[in-house]
Amino acid sequence: MDIDLTDDQRMLQDTTRRFLEDRSPVTALRKIADNKLGLDRAIWRECAEQGWVALFVPEAFGGFSESAQGVLDAAIIAEETGRVVFSGPLLPTCVAAFAIAQAGSDAQREALLPGLAAGETVAAWCLSGPGVRAGIEPGGVIATRDGDGFVLNGTAGFVQDAADADLLLVTAVDGANNNGAGVSQFVIPAGTAGITLAPRNALDLGRRLADVRFDGVRLGADALLGTAGEAAAMVERQLQLALVLQSAETVGVTDRALEFTLDYMKQRMAFGRPIGSFQALKHRVADHATQLEGAKAAVAHAARAVHEGAADAAIAVSVAKSQSGRWGTEIIRDCLQLHGGIGMTWEHDIHFYLRRAVSNEALWGAPPVHHERLCRLAGL
Structure with missing residues (x-):
C-alpha cells in the first residue's frame, strides 16, 4: 500500500513479505498448477497464525480487532500476497469473519470465529x-x-x-x-x-x-x-472490504511483474545495448509506472475510506477496483511482450501474474460493471 505507514505497519509489511517468500513463493503456485492440488491447509494455518484473519475478530474470540488497523492492515497483507500470486483463501475468509463479528449472534461468534481466526475453518x-x-x-x-x-x-x-x-x-x-x-x-x-x-x-x-x-x-x-430482510447495508460493507482486498492484491501482482520486467530490460541485450535503454521501451514502461501509481493511490484511498466508514467509501472502492483491474491487466500483458519469446513459455513465471490479473479484473465485478455502479451512486 502506497500510504503513510506506521512503524507497526512497516513491520507487518516486511514480516509478511519474508513469510510469503519463505513459505509460499511463486514456486509453490507452480507445484499446485503442475499437480492440480487444492488448498495447502498447513500453510493456511501458518498464515492465520500471522494474524491475517484475526484482524477482523474480537479478542474474546481469538482475534485482536480492537487494537488492529483492520482494513488498512489487511490491504497491506493482500498486496504482499499479490507479489507471490498467493493461492490461499484470504479474501473470502476475512469477509466471512468480518460479517460474523459484526452481525452474528453471540452463539454464532463463539462457535465460528475462533476457527476462522486460527485457520482451522475456511470460508467462502x-x-x-x-x-x-x-x-x-x-x-x-x-x-x-x-x-x-x-x-x-x-x-x-x-x-x-x-x-x-x-x-x-x-x-x-x-x-x-x-x-x-x-x-x-x-x-x-x-x-x-x-x-x-x-x-x-x-x-x-x-x-x-x-x-x-x-x-x-x-x-x-x-x-x-443478523435480522431477516435487513442485511443490505451489511452486504455493502462486506463488498467494500472484498474490493479493497482484491484491488490491493492486484496492485501487488502488477507491481512485482513490472519490477522483474524492468530488471529483465536492464539485462537483455540487443544491438549491443540493454533493451531498457531504447527510448520507445522507456516510454512504454513510464506509462505503466504512471498508471500503476494511480492504482496505488486509488487503493490506498479506498482502504482508508472503508476503514474509517467514510461517506464516499462505496465510490472509492469501485474506483479502486476499476483502476487496478483495467491497468493491472494491460500493464502485465505488455510486460509479457517486453520479455519477448521467453515470456510466452510455461517455464517463466509471468503468465501466473497475468492469469491472476485477468481473473481479478473479472471477479467481483468487471470494470464496466463498476462504472455503471459509480453512475448509480452519483445519481446518474
Whole structure:
C-alpha cells in the first residue's frame, strides 16, 4: 500500500513479505498448477497464525480487532500476497469473519470465529448469481420462509475457494413468502444437504472457482446472520472490504511483474545495448509506472475510506477496483511482450501474474460493471 505507514505497519509489511517468500513463493503456485492440488491447509494455518484473519475478530474470540488497523492492515497483507500470486483463501475468509463479528449472534461468534481466526475453518462467500452483475449484488439465491426457518434455492456463481470451504456465508434475496423484499444472510456448513458444487475451469491456476447450487436447502433460525430482510447495508460493507482486498492484491501482482520486467530490460541485450535503454521501451514502461501509481493511490484511498466508514467509501472502492483491474491487466500483458519469446513459455513465471490479473479484473465485478455502479451512486 502506497500510504503513510506506521512503524507497526512497516513491520507487518516486511514480516509478511519474508513469510510469503519463505513459505509460499511463486514456486509453490507452480507445484499446485503442475499437480492440480487444492488448498495447502498447513500453510493456511501458518498464515492465520500471522494474524491475517484475526484482524477482523474480537479478542474474546481469538482475534485482536480492537487494537488492529483492520482494513488498512489487511490491504497491506493482500498486496504482499499479490507479489507471490498467493493461492490461499484470504479474501473470502476475512469477509466471512468480518460479517460474523459484526452481525452474528453471540452463539454464532463463539462457535465460528475462533476457527476462522486460527485457520482451522475456511470460508467462502456466496454473493450473487452467475450473470453479468456477478460479484457486486445478490440475486442468485432465494430465501423463503419455512415456519421458524428458511429454505434456500438458486445458484451462486463464481464462488471463490468454494471447493476448499468448510463454511459458507450465503447472501440471499427474500422470496415470495417474505413479501419479496430485502436481503438476508446465512452462515452454514458447506456440507449441508442440498448444496452441490459445479467447478469452473479457471484461468488463474492458483484459485478455484465454482458455482454453488442450493436445492431446497432447509435451515433453522440459528443459521440466520443478523435480522431477516435487513442485511443490505451489511452486504455493502462486506463488498467494500472484498474490493479493497482484491484491488490491493492486484496492485501487488502488477507491481512485482513490472519490477522483474524492468530488471529483465536492464539485462537483455540487443544491438549491443540493454533493451531498457531504447527510448520507445522507456516510454512504454513510464506509462505503466504512471498508471500503476494511480492504482496505488486509488487503493490506498479506498482502504482508508472503508476503514474509517467514510461517506464516499462505496465510490472509492469501485474506483479502486476499476483502476487496478483495467491497468493491472494491460500493464502485465505488455510486460509479457517486453520479455519477448521467453515470456510466452510455461517455464517463466509471468503468465501466473497475468492469469491472476485477468481473473481479478473479472471477479467481483468487471470494470464496466463498476462504472455503471459509480453512475448509480452519483445519481446518474
